[in-house]
Amino acid sequence: MSDIQAYAAMEAGGRLEPYTYNPGALPANHVEVEISACGLCHSDLSMVNNDWGASQYPLVPGHEAVGKISKVGEAVKHLEVGQTVGIGWTSQTCQHCSPCLSGSQQRCTSAVSTIAAKGGFANRIQVQDIWAVPLPDGMDAKSAGPLFCGGITVFAPMMDYGLKPTDRVAVIGIGGLGHLAVQFAHAWGCEVTAFTSSMDKEAELKELGAHHVANSRDAGAMKALRGKFDFIISTVNVDLDWASYLATLRSDGQLITVGAVDKPMGIPAFSLISGGKSVGGSDTGSPDMVARMLEFCTRHNIKPMVEYFPMSDVNDALAHLKSGKARYRIVLTN
CATH class of the missing domain: 3.90.180.10 (Medium-chain alcohol dehydrogenases, catalytic domain)
Structure with missing residues (x-):
C-alpha cells in the first residue's frame, strides 16, 4: 500500500x-x-x-x-x-x-x-x-x-423535525451553513426569513431564496416579528438573546440549533411554556x-x-x- x-x-x-x-x-x-x-x-x-x-x-x-x-x-x-x-x-x-x-x-x-x-x-x-x-x-x-457536512447539517433537522411547505422559517446566521439552509427551506416551499447582522448581504440572500431579510441587531425589527415563525434554525456558534428569538415563534414553534454554542444556552422556561414551544438540536x-x-x-x-x-x-x-x-x-x- x-x-x-x-x-x-x-x-x-x-x-x-x-x-x-x-x-x-x-x-x-x-x-x-x-x-x-x-x-x-x-x-x-x-x-x-x-x-x-x-x-x-x-x-x-x-x-x-x-x-x-x-x-x-x-x-x-x-x-x-x-x-x-x-x-x-x-x-x-x-x-x-x-x-x-x-x-x-x-x-x-x-x-x-x-x-x-x-x-x-x-x-x-x-x-x-x-x-x-x-x-x-x-x-x-x-x-x-x-x-x-454544511449541507446535511441543516437538511437533517428539516427532515427530522417535520418541516412543512406551509411553514414560515427563519435562519439565524448566514454563513457556510445558513446560506444552504435558506436554499433548502425555499425549495421546500416555505416562506423564508434570513436573520443577519450584515445587511450588505440582503440582495444576495434574496437571490438565494430568502423572502425577507431581518437585521438581528435591530430591536424594533425583532419586536415586529413576534409570533411569526413555525421553525427557526440557528447555525451560529455564539450565545445570543435566545428569549428574543423564542418570542418570534408561533404556538408549537421550534427553535433548532446546529451551531456548537460553547456555553449553556439561557432558555427561559416561560418562553417555552407559553405557546408550547420547544428547543432542540441536530447533528x-x-x-x-x-x-x-x-x-x-x-x-x-x-x-x-x-x-x-x-x-x-x-x-x-x-x-x-x-x-x-x-x-x-x-x-x-x-
Whole structure:
C-alpha cells in the first residue's frame, strides 16, 4: 500500500505541514478514494485548535471530501472503481448498535470521525463503504464537498423535525451553513426569513431564496416579528438573546440549533411554556439521508457558494476562514 500525502497539524493551533502516512491494508468493507476536492469547515479549525478537547496529533483535518474510488475492499458490493463519491463527518460505524440498526448511523455509539481517522486534506482517503455516498448524475463534483457536512447539517433537522411547505422559517446566521439552509427551506416551499447582522448581504440572500431579510441587531425589527415563525434554525456558534428569538415563534414553534454554542444556552422556561414551544438540536445525517439530500439538491439546483484554494495553500485558506471573510464556503482542490 503506497503512502498517502496529506497536510497535518502537529500540535494544537499549529500550522499545517506536509505529512506522509501509510494507511495499511484496505479493510474488506472500506474503499479508497482519490480526493479531487475537500471543503473547509469551521469544525476543521476547531479540531486543529483542540477547541473541543478531543484532538489527537498529528491531525489531518478535512471532512467534506469528494473524489473517485480507486480501490474497493473485497466485501464491498455496491460501489465500484471510478465512481465519484463524497465523504462527510463520519468515516466508520459499527452497524450493530441501536442507532445503527435504527437507521441513525451518524449517532453510532462507537463512530469514528473522518478527522480522527485522518481526513481529507490529502491526496487519498480510506473510509467504510456506507460513508462513501455516490454523487447523482449531473452534480458538480468540484463544489459538492460542503454538502457533506454544511449541507446535511441543516437538511437533517428539516427532515427530522417535520418541516412543512406551509411553514414560515427563519435562519439565524448566514454563513457556510445558513446560506444552504435558506436554499433548502425555499425549495421546500416555505416562506423564508434570513436573520443577519450584515445587511450588505440582503440582495444576495434574496437571490438565494430568502423572502425577507431581518437585521438581528435591530430591536424594533425583532419586536415586529413576534409570533411569526413555525421553525427557526440557528447555525451560529455564539450565545445570543435566545428569549428574543423564542418570542418570534408561533404556538408549537421550534427553535433548532446546529451551531456548537460553547456555553449553556439561557432558555427561559416561560418562553417555552407559553405557546408550547420547544428547543432542540441536530447533528448530521445517515448515509441514506445524505443521498436524499444530494438528490434534492440536484432536483432544485441547490449549490454551495464557494471560494477555491489549492490544497497546497491550506494555511492561507484557514486564515481566510478565521478572518470571517469567506463567502460562503471554502474548497481545497487537488
